[in-house]
Amino acid sequence: MTTAAASRSLSSAVVSARARRGWGDRLFRGLARGAALSLILLVTAMIIGMAGAAMPSFRAFGWRFLYTSTWDPVAETFGALPFVYGTLVSSLLALVIAVPLGLGAAIFLAELAPVWIRPPITFLVELVAAVPSVVFGLWGIFVLAPWLRNWVQPALGASLGFLPLFQGPPYGVGMLAAGIILAIMIVPFITAVSREVLLAVPNTQREAALGLGATRWETTRIAVLRYGKSGLIGAVLLGLGRALGETMAVTMVIGNRPEVAISLFAPGYTMASVIANEFTEATSDLYLGALIEIGLLLFAVTVIVNALARLLVWSVGGAVKQVRE
Amino acid sequence: MADGILVKDLNAWFGTLHVLRDIGLAIAPKAVTAIIGPSGCGKSTFIRCLNRMHEVVPSARVSGTVLVEGANLYAPGVDPVEVRRKIGMVFQRANPFPTMSAFDNVAAGLRLAGMRNRAVLNDAVERALTHAALWDEVKDRLDKPGSSLSGGQQQRLCIARALAVEPEVMLMDEPCSALDPIATAKIEELILELRKDLTIVIVTHNMQQAARVSEATGFFLLGELVEFGVTRELFTNPRDKRTEDYITGRFG
Numbered sequence: 092m093t094t095a096a097a098s099r100s101l102s103s104a105v106v107s108a109r110a111r112r113g114w115g116d117r118l119f120r121g122l123a124r125g126a127a128l129s130l131i132l133l134v135t136a137m138i139i140g141m142a143g144a145a146m147p148s149f150r151a152f153g154w155r156f157l158y159t160s161t162w163d164p165v166a167e168t169f170g171a172l173p174f175v176y177g178t179l180v181s182s183l184l185a186l187v188i189a190v191p192l193g194l195g196a197a198i199f200l201a202e203l204a205p206v207w208i209r210p211p212i213t214f215l216v217e218l219v220a221a222v223p224s225v226v227f228g229l230w231g232i233f234v235l236a237p238w239l240r241n242w243v244q245p246a247l248g249a250s251l252g253f254l255p256l257f258q259g260p261p262y263g264v265g266m267l268a269a270g271i272i273l274a275i276m277i278v279p280f281i282t283a284v285s286r287e288v289l290l291a292v293p294n295t296q297r298e299a300a301l302g303l304g305a306t307r308w309e310t311t312r313i314a315v316l317r318y319g320k321s322g323l324i325g326a327v328l329l330g331l332g333r334a335l336g337e338t339m340a341v342t343m344v345i346g347n348r349p350e351v352a353i354s355l356f357a358p359g360y361t362m363a364s365v366i367a368n369e370f371t372e373a374t375s376d377l378y379l380g381a382l383i384e385i386g387l388l389l390f391a392v393t394v395i396v397n398a399l400a401r402l403l404v405w406s407v408g409g410a411v412k413q414v415r416e
Numbered sequence: 417m418a419d420g421i422l423v424k425d426l427n428a429w430f431g432t433l434h435v436l437r438d439i440g441l442a443i444a445p446k447a448v449t450a451i452i453g454p455s456g457c458g459k460s461t462f463i464r465c466l467n468r469m470h471e472v473v474p475s476a477r478v479s480g481t482v483l484v485e486g487a488n489l490y491a492p493g494v495d496p497v498e499v500r501r502k503i504g505m506v507f508q509r510a511n512p513f514p515t516m517s518a519f520d521n522v523a524a525g526l527r528l529a530g531m532r533n534r535a536v537l538n539d540a541v542e543r544a545l546t547h548a549a550l551w552d553e554v555k556d557r558l559d560k561p562g563s564s565l566s567g568g569q570q571q572r573l574c575i576a577r578a579l580a581v582e583p584e585v586m587l588m589d590e591p592c593s594a595l596d597p598i599a600t601a602k603i604e605e606l607i608l609e610l611r612k613d614l615t616i617v618i619v620t621h622n623m624q625q626a627a628r629v630s631e632a633t634g635f636f637l638l639g640e641l642v643e644f645g646v647t648r649e650l651f652t653n654p655r656d657k658r659t660e661d662y663i664t665g666r667f668g
Contacts, residue, residue, distance in 0.1 A: 313524060317516070
């Protein structure tokens with residue numbers, strides 16, 4: 092056996108191994124592409140199917156559906172404004188409460204807390220994220236709502252009652268309760284993601300600030316939070332996405348009244364809640380069409396919010412991206 | 417007297433790991449002192465003890481005395497934040513704040529100290545950048561992110577950032593280890609310029625660099641200061657066998 096023959100047989104083995112691998116590559120690429128395409132197909136099919144089912148409502152109300160507030164199944168007059176309003180306001184309220192809380196907890200866990208205490212607290216935070224939403228709803232009805240009715244709302248009405256936000260009779264259930272429940276539900280998400288973002292900030296950044304004579308808080312502010320800004324916005328938007336689509340807990344505490352009311356004490360209704368509450372009663376094509384159109388609207392609102400979020404992340408993330416190149 | 421830095425009985429730990437043992441030395445004012453030694457010998461820990469940066473790491477501990485201008489940094493009641501404001505530090509990897517413009521990077525220390533007057537800031541930033549030999553290269557793009565500069569410029573930006581608060585002492589932890597030879601030469605030139613006004617302590621891996629820029633050199637090994645003296649003598653006529661082995665390249 093000469094070396095030439097040996098090298099020939101070796102090279103032919105390499106070639107055939109390459110050919111085998113090429114085949115595997117093609118299969119893998121085909122599977123991955125198929126998976127991606129099937130997702131796009133699925134979403135398209137969903138939109139087409141829903142648009143088809145919503146057609147009676149499109150025909151009957153046109154654009155009026157978006158800005159009228161009458162929701163009368165008996166007269167078959169439908170307008171979605173109270174639901175859009177309820178979804179946006181309850182989610183916004185949730186963000187106002189949850190962002191400072193969630194970011195604060197994340198800063199504590201990533202920057203300030205003694206090392207030994209971090210894992211148990213992180214675990215607890217993740218545990219809250221795992222509680223089913225119906226449990227939050229139950230707690231909302233039996234604990235949160237009476238507490239709001241008996242203590243918080245009278246106090247708010249007495250102190251801040253000059254604002255239209257805090258006027259009217261204290262029902263307990265209503266927009267405020269929904270916002271608070273949603274806030275509690277999204278805090279763990281905001282905390283968990285923000286914590287990861289903060290931990291990913293390189294230590295050299297902290298040292299740069301400390302070396303200049305920054306205090307702990309100043310270091311967090313100028314080196315850590317600014318560096319992680321785009322990731323933190325992402326964390327908040329993840330929370331917002333969840334708040335917009337949350338159904339069960341909100342349905343149980345928001346009061347389910349299709350009205351646009353400025354006061355946070357008043358009952359409201361959200362898009363997800365009305366779909367969950369009324370789909371069994373929707374016997375006519377028009378009623379069902381109106382509910383499905385609300386579903387499409389909810390989908391559109393989520394897409395718009397996510398698109399805005401992306402733009403925001405890009406616009407603030409520009410500076411950081413340049414470094415990493 | 418009482419100028420420069422006087423270190424006595426300095427010990428440092430990470431948890432139970434004793435990384436610096438009984439260090440004592442006198443660092444001359446307005447001169448460059450180099451610290452050399454193999455990786456893990458404690459030289460970085462040593463200079464991080466000179467501005468109380470060592471204790472930032474959880475479980476890190478220090479004992480001993482460091483007198484700067486006669487005042488002990490480790491006396492009870494001394495605020496480490498104040499210490500770090502007076503003693504500038506430049507790190508191994510250039511670490512400008514990427515979300516801030518070049519201007520804001522240099523102004524960061526002054527803003528932390530509460531300076532808001534735009535004219536004063538403009539002045540101080542120009543002075544610091546000129547001092548760091550960077551003004552001509554960046555004066556037209558002060559509003560660009562500090563991270564858009566080249567590696568060597570970023571490191572000089574960090575030096576300018578440290579200079580802006582007009583420290584008395586400048587600590588440099590292997591400032592050139594991530595730079596190419598040309599950028600390194602610029603920083604070395606800058607160091608020779610800065611020593612007219614500042615006390616400089618530089619940790620370096622590069623013995624030629626220590627020989628080029630410093631008046632005094634300390635050789636660290638396994639957490640101990642093996643030898644400290646005039647740079648030329650330490651390199652040409654080391655007293656300790658271990659120093660000789662290290663500088664002739666027998667280990668490390």
